[in-house]
Amino acid sequence: MFLVEMFQRKTTMPTPQEALAGRPEPIETAPHHFVSGWPLKPPFPEGMDCACFAMGRFSAAEKLFWPLEGVHVTAAGYAGGLTPNPTYQEVLSSLTGHAQAVLVVFDPARLAYRDLLARFFERHDPTQSMRQGNDIGTVFRSAIFTTNPEQLDQANAARAIYQQALVGAGHSGRIVTEVAPLAAFYHAEANHQQHAARNPGDQSALKGTGVAFPVAS
Numbered sequence: 001m002f003l004v005e006m007f008q009r010k011t012t013m014p015t016p017q018e019a020l021a022g023r024p025e026p027i028e029t030a031p032h033h034f035v036s037g038w039p040l041k042p043p044f045p046e047g048m049d050c051a052c053f054a055m056g057r058f059s060a061a062e063k064l065f066w067p068l069e070g071v072h073v074t075a076a077g078y079a080g081g082l083t084p085n086p087t088y089q090e091v092l093s094s095l096t097g098h099a100q101a102v103l104v105v106f107d108p109a110r111l112a113y114r115d116l117l118a119r120f121f122e123r124h125d126p127t128q129s130m131r132q133g134n135d136i137g138t139v140f141r142s143a144i145f146t147t148n149p150e151q152l153d154q155a156n157a158a159r160a161i162y163q164q165a166l167v168g169a170g171h172s173g174r175i176v177t178e179v180a181p182l183a184a185f186y187h188a189e190a191n192h193q194q195h196a197a198r199n200p201g202d203q204s205a206l207k208g209t210g211v212a213f214p215v216a217s
Contacts, residue, residue, distance in 0.1 A: 010130075010136055010137035010138065011094075011129075011131075011136065011137060011138060012094075013097050013138055014082065014094065014095050014096070014097050016082055018095060019082035019083050019095060019096060019097055020086065020090050020093070020095045020096050022083035022085050022086055022090070022096070023084065024084065025085060026085050026186065026187065027186070027187075027189060028190065029075075029187040029188065029189060029190050029193060030190040030193040030194075033066070033074070033193070033194060034194035034197050034198055035066055035194055036066070038072060040075045040187060040193065041075075044072060044073070044105050045072065047107060047108075047109065048072055048105050048106065048107060049105070049106055049107075049108045049113070049147070049148075050103060050104065050105050050106075050147045051103075051104040051106065051113060051116050051146075051151065052079055052101055052102070052103050052104070052144070052145035052182050052185055053065075053101060053102050053104065053116075053120045053143070053144055053145070054079060054080065054099035054100060054101040054142065054143040054145070054178075055102075055120060055123070055126075055132065055142055055143075055206060056100070056132030056133070056135055056140050056142075056206050057132070057135060057140065057204055057206070058077070058100040058102050058188065058192065058195075059076070059192065059195035059196055059204050060196070060204045060205050060206045061123075061124070061206060062074050062075075062076050062102045062194065062195070062196065063194075063196040063197070064119055064123050064206075065102060065104045065116070065119065066194070068106075068111060068115075068116075068119075069111065070106050070107045070108075070110030070111025071105070071106045071107075072105045072106060072107060073105045074102055074104050074105070075102070075105075075185075075188075076100070076101075076188045076192045076193055076194075077185050077187045077188045078096070078098035078099070078100065078101060078185070078186045078188065079099060079145045079182060079183075079184070079185050079186070080097065080098055080099045080141075080143055080178070080180065081099070082096060082098075083095075083096035083097065084184075084186075085186055086186060087189070088188060091139050092137075092139060094137050094138050094139060097138065098138075098139065099138065099139055099141050100140065100188075101143070101145065103185050103187075104116060113150075113151060113154055114154060114216060117144070117154065117155060117213070118158075118213035120144065121158065121159075121162045121208075122208050122209075122211075122212060122213050123206055123208050124206045124207070124208055125142075125173075125207060125208060125209050126142045126159075126162070126175045126176065126177040127166070127171070127173025127174060127175055127176060127209070128142065128173075128176070129141075129176045132206060132207075141176075141178065142175075142176060142177040142178065143178035143180070144159075144177060144179045144180075145181065145183075145185075146179065146180070146181050146182060147182050152179065156179055158213075159175055159177055159179060161214055162175065162211075162213055162214075163175050164214075165211050165212070165213065165214050166209065166211050169210075171209055171211055173209070
């Protein structure tokens with residue numbers, strides 16, 4: 001019974017009454033991107049746009065985006081929850097409501113948001129509810145947090161497009177990806193920033209469905 005209760009707590013979003021209190025001030029993080037050297041926080045260069053994705057462990061997800069041509073900087077953090085300025089351990093408790101997420105700052109003149117959405121859908125399994133592989137909990141859920149109305153429309157459209165692609169490929173799963181406006185992004189602690197670059201021997205990885213995102217006609 002204890003294990004069942006623990007599983008239910010990890011896979012159920014907390015209510016405002018259950019959520020941890022958090023803190024008014026941001027937790028300490030790295031000032032610069034470990035790979036590019038650019039600042040992790042605004043102000044960013046003029047013309048940059050921001051995208052935010054949750055797709056399992058941010059240590060595995062972040063490295064999928066920073067090498068892309070047109071990406072200015074990436075950051076690991078927490079999004080979609082209730083607790084202000086949470087810590088890593090608080091997020092893992094499933095009592096903040098946050099997902100591990102990646103902020104992608106990119107130049108839309110060089111990299112289309114649709115291309116970021118394609119990478120998101122292809123590189124993890126959006127049909128797994130409140131988990132990715134053996135990583136179980138709300139913190140590992142699939143989500144797209146949008147930063148403007150155009151992104152919201154594109155993300156919803158991309159979810160429908162990829163669902164059709166899955167059906168066409170004979171995949172029985174239904175996409176459970178959450179799509180919602182980004183209320184706040186909280187940077188994770190310094191040791192979580194660009195973790196894959198700091199720890200090149202780490203085998204942490206994400207597994208997609210094997211179905212390609214359709215090319216735009």
